[in-house]
Amino acid sequence: MNTDRRRTNAPSAGTAALVFARTVKEPGYLQSLRPSRTREPDELRRIFLQTNLIPSATGSAYYEIPLPRSPTTSTLIPSTSTLKILASVQGPKPLPRSAPFSPTLLLTTTVKFAPFATRHRRGYIRDSVERDLGVHVESALRGVIIGERWPKSGVDVVLTILEADEDGWWGDGNAGKGDGSGWGLLNVLAGCITVASAAIADAGIDCVDLVAGGVAAMVKKGEGKEGEVVKVLDPSPTDHKDIVAACAVGYLAGRDEITEMWMKGNVGAASDELVEGAIYASLGNLGVMKEVLLETLKSKIRAAGQEDVDQTKGSPPGDVEMTG
Amino acid sequence: MSLPSIALPGQLLGPTTNFLPGPGTHIHDSQVYASVAGTVVSKPTPNAKSPPLLCISRQPRASSPGILGPSSGSGSSILPEVSSTVLARVTRLGPRFASLEILVVDDNVCNHSFPAQIRREDIRATEKDKVKVEECFRIGDVVRAEVISLGDQSNYYLSTAKNELGVVLAWGEEGRLLQLISWKEVRDPVTGRKETRKVAKPFT
Numbered sequence: 001m002n003t004d005r006r007r008t009n010a011p012s013a014g015t016a017a018l019v020f021a022r023t024v025k026e027p028g029y030l031q032s033l034r035p036s037r038t039r040e041p042d043e044l045r046r047i048f049l050q051t052n053l054i055p056s057a058t059g060s061a062y063y064e065i066p067l068p069r070s071p072t073t074s075t076l077i078p079s080t081s082t083l084k085i086l087a088s089v090q091g092p093k094p095l096p097r098s099a100p101f102s103p104t105l106l107l108t109t110t111v112k113f114a115p116f117a118t119r120h121r122r123g124y125i126r127d128s129v130e131r132d133l134g135v136h137v138e139s140a141l142r143g144v145i146i147g148e149r150w151p152k153s154g155v156d157v158v159l160t161i162l163e164a165d166e167d168g169w170w171g172d173g174n175a176g177k178g179d180g181s182g183w184g185l186l187n188v189l190a191g192c193i194t195v196a197s198a199a200i201a202d203a204g205i206d207c208v209d210l211v212a213g214g215v216a217a218m219v220k221k222g223e224g225k226e227g228e229v230v231k232v233l234d235p236s237p238t239d240h241k242d243i244v245a246a247c248a249v250g251y252l253a254g255r256d257e258i259t260e261m262w263m264k265g266n267v268g269a270a271s272d273e274l275v276e277g278a279i280y281a282s283l284g285n286l287g288v289m290k291e292v293l294l295e296t297l298k299s300k301i302r303a304a305g306q307e308d309v310d311q312t313k314g315s316p317p318g319d320v321e322m323t324g
Numbered sequence: 325m326s327l328p329s330i331a332l333p334g335q336l337l338g339p340t341t342n343f344l345p346g347p348g349t350h351i352h353d354s355q356v357y358a359s360v361a362g363t364v365v366s367k368p369t370p371n372a373k374s375p376p377l378l379c380i381s382r383q384p385r386a387s388s389p390g391i392l393g394p395s396s397g398s399g400s401s402i403l404p405e406v407s408s409t410v411l412a413r414v415t416r417l418g419p420r421f422a423s424l425e426i427l428v429v430d431d432n433v434c435n436h437s438f439p440a441q442i443r444r445e446d447i448r449a450t451e452k453d454k455v456k457v458e459e460c461f462r463i464g465d466v467v468r469a470e471v472i473s474l475g476d477q478s479n480y481y482l483s484t485a486k487n488e489l490g491v492v493l494a495w496g497e498e499g500r501l502l503q504l505i506s507w508k509e510v511r512d513p514v515t516g517r518k519e520t521r522k523v524a525k526p527f528t
Contacts, residue, residue, distance in 0.1 A: 058435070091436075092403060093435065093436040094436055094437075094438045094439065095477070095478075097439070097478050099477065100477055101476060101477040144333075146350060146359055149359075150403060151403070151474055152403070152474055152477075153403055201332065201333055201360075201361050202361075204360050204361070204362070204382040205360070206333075206348070206350070206359040206360055207333040207334065207359055207360070208333070208334060208350060208352065208357070208359060209333060209334030209357075210332060210333050210334050252334070253334075254334035254335070254336070254357070255334070255352070290332055293332055293361055294330065294332065297330055297332075297361055297362070298330070301330070301363065
């Protein structure tokens with residue numbers, strides 16, 4: 001592992017979560033804290049999305065799956081995980097001097113986990129998981145952008161994951177290694193696709209459609225080997241003890257096309273069903289994204305109309321309200 | 325089918341038999357779709373037989389400068405295109421060309437400057453072979469020019485071979501703004517010393 005010598009780094013092994021005496025003394029207590037899915041199998045988690053929040057970027061968006069409203073407060077450690085992603089779009093801007101001529105838009109996607117995004121602390125330098133995720137998001141976006149409209153220019157999509165979905169419940173122990181390369185990664189990918197698409201639409205870069213991410217999973221219900229396997233949409237990995245397979249897609253609803261798909265685990269014969277479930281999940285995210293983009297657009301148009309009124313009144317330019 | 329007032333990327337606007345695709349739209353399966361988010365504008369075409377042109381104007385950018393200077397704040401970005409008029413600052417002079425950086429495209433201030441070049445034969449419309457680059461531009465001058473080509477990997481190619489194109493702002497050796505006095509001369513307002521430039525004809 002390449003270490004970063006320029007900064008004061010946190011302990012490489014991470015810090016241990018608090019362990020309360022009660023969890024050690026009473027064997028059943030820890031299991032009683034285990035979260036379980038309270039949603040219907042086809043019910044998605046609520047998401048929060050906002051565009052146009054970074055003034056210096058051409059386009060930007062913030063995506064969050066907040067904590068459920070009523071967490072059980074018997075322990076300090078939140079039992080479910082949340083997802084917080086910030087996307088910013090820089091450009092289209094001229095290519096660097098060394099780059100060769102390109103008749104189309106050059107897309108660069110950078111995905112970075114914040115050092116505090118996962119239970120296991122991350123480095124400042126991008127690791128292989130982050131680079132891999134960047135390639136997946138880039139391929140999802142490449143399919144929607146009309147690059148020929150922007151010759152000789154490049155656009156940077158920078159995604160910062162402030163908090164990542166966990167790979168499992170912390171009490172299971174295996175989540176201790178939670179380096180963000182397990183089941184939670186699919187949720188992160190779907191969130192990245194959705195938020196990047198919203199940021200690109202906010203930047204006004206030509207796209208054939210809005211791409212939205214969605215996740216579905218096959219989970220084992222009940223105990224033992226012969227547990228029934230059911231399909232759930234938008235799985236929260238902390239809620240399920242046994243995830244058999246999961247799939248994330250980037251889906252274009254208007255054209256019924258998939259630009260990106262990542263499947264994990266042993267699906268068996270039900271792969272089509274899983275992809276279909278992920279598409280349904282992406283449609284839910286798309287609905288939110290459309291509402292948010294329309295809202296931003298309307299407020300911008302309203303602000304522009306306000307400015308026109310101000311100018312016709314002849315108000316001094318010093319009174320113009322700062323926006324953005 | 326009535327047109328929506330605002331559209332999002334991927335929104336169906338109508339068949340190509342009823343509309344012509346303009347900026348901000350694209351065609352898929354002989355239907356016109358929106359490709360950016362913005363207000364839908366239907367412009368009638370001069371030819372009465374052809375259907376109206378559909379354009380999507382991008383989200384209006386806040387006209388007040390943001391805290392990070394002009395043209396900060398999100399909104400559409402703009403690229404120089406062939407035949408767009410630009411304002412550029414001269415950065416380097418060579419025997420065969422002048423290097424510039426494009427600062428303004430049409431009426432939009434760019435977020436980033438674009439590297440550009442004016443070749444010696446594109447400076448003037450007449451007597452092209454007698455042009456000397458250093459008699460037409462100086463480093464720091466602001467030039468109004470027209471984009472004639474997207475150029476090679478780094479530079480856009482500009483031309484000032486029109487009366488209304490050329491130097492619009494020039495500074496003398498003492499740092500004073502020079503007065504434009506004729507199509508090929510500028511004058512220092514204090515010392516009265518004259519310098520040569522390819523001066524743009526002012527708008528009347």
